[in-house]
Amino acid sequence: MITLPEKTVERLCKYRRVLYNTISAGKQHIFSHELANLLQITPVQVRRDIMLIGYSGTLRKGYDIKDLISLIGNILDTPEGQKAAIIGLGNLGSSILTYFNGKRAKLSIIAAFDIDPQKTNRVFGGVQCYPVDRLEEVIKAQGIRLAILTVPANQSPDIVEVLAMSGVKGIMNFTPKALHVPDNIYLEEYDMVTSMEKVAYFIKQN
Amino acid sequence: MITLPEKTVERLCKYRRVLYNTISAGKQHIFSHELANLLQITPVQVRRDIMLIGYSGTLRKGYDIKDLISLIGNILDTPEGQKAAIIGLGNLGSSILTYFNGKRAKLSIIAAFDIDPQKTNRVFGGVQCYPVDRLEEVIKAQGIRLAILTVPANQSPDIVEVLAMSGVKGIMNFTPKALHVPDNIYLEEYDMVTSMEKVAYFIKQN
DNA sequence: TTTTAATTGTGAAAATGATAACAATGTGAA
DNA sequence: TTCACATTGTTATCATTTTCACAATTAAAA
Ligand SMILES: NC(=O)c1ccc[n+]([C@@H]2O[C@H](COP(=O)([O-])OP(=O)(O)OC[C@H]3O[C@@H](n4cnc5c(N)ncnc54)[C@H](O)[C@@H]3O)[C@@H](O)[C@H]2O)c1
Ligand SMILES: NC(=O)c1ccc[n+]([C@@H]2O[C@H](COP(=O)([O-])OP(=O)(O)OC[C@H]3O[C@@H](n4cnc5c(N)ncnc54)[C@H](O)[C@@H]3O)[C@@H](O)[C@H]2O)c1
Numbered sequence: 307m308i309t310l311p312e313k314t315v316e317r318l319c320k321y322r323r324v325l326y327n328t329i330s331a332g333k334q335h336i337f338s339h340e341l342a343n344l345l346q347i348t349p350v351q352v353r354r355d356i357m358l359i360g361y362s363g364t365l366r367k368g369y370d371i372k373d374l375i376s377l378i379g380n381i382l383d384t385p386e387g388q389k390a391a392i393i394g395l396g397n398l399g400s401s402i403l404t405y406f407n408g409k410r411a412k413l414s415i416i417a418a419f420d421i422d423p424q425k426t427n428r429v430f431g432g433v434q435c436y437p438v439d440r441l442e443e444v445i446k447a448q449g450i451r452l453a454i455l456t457v458p459a460n461q462s463p464d465i466v467e468v469l470a471m472s473g474v475k476g477i478m479n480f481t482p483k484a485l486h487v488p489d490n491i492y493l494e495e496y497d498m499v500t501s502m503e504k505v506a507y508f509i510k511q512n
Numbered sequence: 513m514i515t516l517p518e519k520t521v522e523r524l525c526k527y528r529r530v531l532y533n534t535i536s537a538g539k540q541h542i543f544s545h546e547l548a549n550l551l552q553i554t555p556v557q558v559r560r561d562i563m564l565i566g567y568s569g570t571l572r573k574g575y576d577i578k579d580l581i582s583l584i585g586n587i588l589d590t591p592e593g594q595k596a597a598i599i600g601l602g603n604l605g606s607s608i609l610t611y612f613n614g615k616r617a618k619l620s621i622i623a624a625f626d627i628d629p630q631k632t633n634r635v636f637g638g639v640q641c642y643p644v645d646r647l648e649e650v651i652k653a654q655g656i657r658l659a660i661l662t663v664p665a666n667q668s669p670d671i672v673e674v675l676a677m678s679g680v681k682g683i684m685n686f687t688p689k690a691l692h693v694p695d696n697i698y699l700e701e702y703d704m705v706t707s708m709e710k711v712a713y714f715i716k717q718n
Numbered sequence: 719t720t721t722t723a724a725t726t727g728t729g730a731a732a733a734t735g736a737t738a739a740c741a742a743t744g745t746g747a748a
Numbered sequence: 749t750t751c752a753c754a755t756t757g758t759t760a761t762c763a764t765t766t767t768c769a770c771a772a773t774t775a776a777a778a
Contacts (some may be wrong), residue, residue: 307717309717310713310715311734311735312714312734312738313735314735315708315709315710315713315714316706316710319705319706319709319710320690320703320706323688323705323706324690328534337754337755337756338755338756339755344690345690346690346691346692347690348736348737348771349755350733350736350737350738351736351737352717353539353755353756353757353758353759354736354737354757356755356757357662357757357758358754362756362757363747363755363756363757364744364745365742365743365744365754365755365756365757366744366745366746366753366755366756366758367744367745367752367755368755368756369756378555381713382709382713382716383718384711384712388709388712388715388716392554395612397607397613398607398611400603401603401607402704404603405603405604405704406704406708409705410705410709412712413709413712425732427738428639430615433638439622445568446531451637451715452711452712452715454708458629472690474713475712475718476712476714476715478701478707478708478711479649482529484526484530484550484551484552484553485552486552490718492574492711492714492715492718494707494711496702496704497526498608498611498612499525499529499600499615499616500522500525500526500529501522501598501700501702502578502612502616502660502684503521503525503588503616503619504518504521504522504525504700505658505682505683505684505698506588506589506590506594506619506658507516507519507521507588508515508586508682508698509594509657509681509682509698510515510519510588510594511515511680512696517764517765518764518765519764519765519766520765525723531739543724543726544725544726555725555726555764556768557765557766558767558769559725559726559728560727560728560766560767562726562727562736563726563727563728568726568727569725569726570725570728570774571725571727571772571773571774571775572723572724572725572726572727572773572774572775572776573725573774573775574725574726587772591734593752629730638743684751719778720752720770720777720778721753721775721776721777722775722776722777722778723764723774723775723777724773724774724775724776725772725773725774726771726773726774727751727770727771727772727773727774728769728771728772729768729769729770729771730767730768730769730770730772731766731767731768731769732765732766732767732768733764733765733766733767734763734764734765734766735762735763735764735765736761736762736763736764737760737761737762737763738751738759738760738761738762739758739759739760739761740757740758740759740760741753741756741757741758742755742756742757742758743753743756743757744753744754744755744756745752745753745754745755746752746753746754747750747751747752747753748750748751748752
């Protein structure tokens with residue numbers, strides 16, 4: 307299987323999300339321009355993405371919604387589901403934990419870690435919070451491959467090292483710290499303050 | 513002033529952040545490769561960005577850190593500061609509110625809005641929470657031009673319409689809903705679930 | 719002073735991503 | 749049945765972003 311462009315992958319996630327809605331609204335087929343309208347993008351982009359995943363619609367009938375959902379599932383999901391852990395159960399971390407689980411069938415947070423004894427060895431939103439010194443052990447034992455990093459920024463480099471040793475293959479970094487990860491780990495930066503400043507700049511610009 | 517590429521703007525924010533650290537560590541000049549190391553990017557990219565903002569370093573001495581910080585400030589900040597509002601003071605909204613203020617000198621959240629009477633007409637983290645039906649009035653009165661959207665997803669289209677009428681020029685959207693905004697509003701999507709699925713895909717891929 | 723080596727600045731190339739343009743085609747209207 | 753046209757699939761073009769490659773320069777070493 308070839309690797310899809312990053313932007314296409316992002317859009318596939320969104321296609322699937324809105325397709326679920328349209329199917330529960332009773333629709334069976336959808337045109338590229340309809341899907342495009344739902345996501346505020348262009349119909350060409352929809353068609354191109356669908357081309358890239360090797361699916362074909364029916365001329366003048368559009369795309370079969372169920373087929374499309376299932377094909378996107380084949381591409382994005384793993385059959386057994388992807389397991390994630392969240393490190394740092396503070397304000398942001400616990401907000402994400404509560405919010406996220408249940409959103410996606412094949413992707414769930416199954417462990418949390420913190421250093422604060424008030425939080426460890428308790429259950430939050432159905433998820434066990436372990437002391438952070440058990441990070442490697444638990445991640446290996448449970449086969450976790452995705453980590454969400456919501457510790458204080460100065461802690462993140464150390465944690466990342468342990469994560470790498472534990473076999474984690476993808477990290478979502480919410481801390482405002484540029485992380486150094488080995489090549490085989492996919493890193494997604496999620497830096498809110500930077501994004502805010504960027505928006506402020508483009509406001510200023512017009 | 514010409515408009516800088518989006519990616520360059522993002523990096524400028526990050527340059528400034530790490531430059532503050534290096535200056536408090538007593539350094540006065542910095543080489544492109546040093547700055548690059550701090551952010552895990554390439555030295556060429558640093559040099560090109562600095563070229564784009566029209567600054568010049570000294571050969572074999574590097575860039576003057578104070579000059580660079582101040583120039584980046586001229587580009588990113590407005591002298592009077594940019595005012596932001598947050599709409600929806602739930603889990604995520606209040607987490608952001610507490611976190612954000614104080615982070616940037618020229619960018620602050622000065623008003624919050626909610627629909628819940630338990631939350632309105634109170635002060636959170638030093639910020640007044642208004643009932644959402646006063647959105648337009650307050651935003652206009654206070655000259656707010658940036659909005660952070662953390663309401664339930666189904667509410668966001670309506671809110672966006674009011675925001676547009678109120679003169680808001682930039683929106684950070686944390687809701688998983690594709691928004692339709694007029695051309696003169698800069699929209700930044702911040703869709704966590706999509707990002708998580710993307711990471712999961714790239715984990716699966718290698 | 720002369721040489722060496724490190725560093726900047728930048729044009730050109732490569733990679734990634736979005737849009738335009740249009741041929742192909744089959745559905746439904748006439 | 750025939751025709752018009754809506755819609756797909758795809759190639760070619762355009763735009764943005766990153767990387768390469770290297771000339772220019774000068775601080776420090778010799
Ligand atoms: N709060 C926000 O809205 C927000 C937004 C953007 C980014 N962030 C970033 O997210 C991170 C967390 O922010 P927060 O507001 O939740 O902070 P917080 O202080 O509320 O939470 C941090 C948590 O990490 C735990 N922790 C500390 N050291 C640890 C370690 N070594 N191992 C494991 N856990 C450890 C703490 O006990 C605490 O529970 C910070 O890096 C912050 O910059 C927060
Ligand atoms: N919690 C998270 O970590 C997280 C992460 C990513 C995205 N999100 C998104 O952020 C949004 C908020 O999530 P949350 O977890 O904070 O939910 P929440 O229910 O805790 O907060 C929503 C808040 O919005 C208020 N509200 C409802 N309708 C409103 C209206 N018309 N005008 C103004 N305020 C209104 C509610 O009173 C509540 O305070 C959602 O769209 C969610 O999908 C949340």
